[in-house]
Amino acid sequence: MLNAHDITKSFGSVDVLRGVRLSLRPGCIHTLMGENGAGKSTLFKIMSGILQPSAGSLSLEGKPLRLESPLVAHRNGIYLVPQEPALMAELSVAETMFVGQLPTNGRVLPRIDWAGLRRSASEALGALGLDIDVGQQARRLSIAQAQQVECAKALLRGCRFILFDEPTSPLTTHEVEHLFSIMRKLRDDGCTLGFISHRMDEVLEISDEISVLRDGNLVDEVTRPKFDRVRLMSRMVGREMQVIPRRTWSAAKDVPALDVEGLSDGKRFADVRFTLHEGEILGLAGLVGAGRTEIAETIFGIRARSAGSVRLGSENITGLTPHAIIRKGLVYAPEDRARYGAVLPMSIAENLTSGRLDRVRQRMGLIDRGHEAAISSDTVKQYRVRCVGIGQALARLSGGNQQKVVFGKWMGLAPKVAILDEPTRGVDVGAKDEIYELIEGLAREGMAILVISSEMEELVRLCDRILSVYEGRIVAELRGQQITPEIVGHSYLSRAGVAA
16 A cells, blocks of 8 residues: 555645545555545655655555655556656657666667667557557647557556646546546556546546645545535535526627638638627637647647638738737637646746736846736636735645746736637636636626637537537537537547547
8 A cells, every 4th residue: 555644735825735644455446536636645744755754654555655756656566547648749659658667678888778768668558458659759749649659668667656637637528438438447457546636527437545735735535435515525625515597698699800811720720710709709619639729829820821711800810820810819728738828937927918018117238026026916816716815936836826826927918809729627616707707707808718628528618619620620509599518519529439
């Protein structure tokens, strides 16, 4: 067994964990649940050597265990599959999988065994049922593929304790099912698995045991025969949970805010046409890889178009750079916040003002740190970001609080149109409601919002209209009573030959 004994972790004056105990048993999938900032990821980072506890200890098979680094954890058979893929973009997939343990051959003059490296990488991916070219650059992987490669790295290192920190957040339903089949096989082979997810259905499906954290405290432990959805959600947030129905009001006006006409990139999508109106929340539904993110990136000027045009209000913004488009009043909060949405080593304040430096006062060519702090403090309060202070590195925040900072950065520009790509990925059930309320509030104020989401319930809750995308084309438009999980799912899953 891998045990955590009375673990406490403090960052400055803030206690993130308070005397938490946890036991991970062989042949068991043990899930940690809790809101963003509850301490789940921090506990897994301590149990995998990334962080050191302020107090408390670890033990492995009854013997004291001190993990001074992730490498020491790997040697003891413990591996953390991180929430955000940690691959080295410029290396090949095979090389990044073997960083820290490159295989060599030859006794007198050891050299890297490149053939063996590529062969082993391919075998590890093949064991997961993945068909990924190990010779390609890691930067070419989708976020889902990068997460899958991280899983394969754990197998390469022969680790028997594998901790998964929200591995399913970027995956499609079928990819999640495949991952779960692998997890079950590992469990049945005697491996010990830890798991973090904010998706209740996933937790109830895959878990053998569940521990609930709230505000750094262990508040509940339950085994499979006693799983109860309402109980778990209520323990997470510290209050009784209620199902929030789809809203009945709409702030949409008959005034075009964004008009996309015949847009194509020549590869991933073609002939995309739609109009987004002031005060409207328009959703893009579809499987991961359907082309939704590519459509958003092309509208925003990141990806080159091959045909079509984009108008922002009465202005033609086709072909403009992202910087120019931001100045015109359109912002894009990307799906992959760690790679594109934020600079994790920088402070919260620096991230919040990075998109609007021209609005921060300057003195003799230098940023007025007092004004920057005032802007950042107001945003942190408005978006309820849980942190030690605005000087804290963004990397130290939970995934959900990082997402709030990214959201606050762009909304601080008061844009006319906002594209939100998976706005609540990695966000807990309580924080999701807060973000939904913020999005709805912005729509009430007249902002036009395009939401891309893989969560059916999210689209149903938020959107006035939904466009379903399949293989790069809009295949259905839904509105009003048509917007139900069943109809939305069927609108694109039926094209893929999958029952909704």
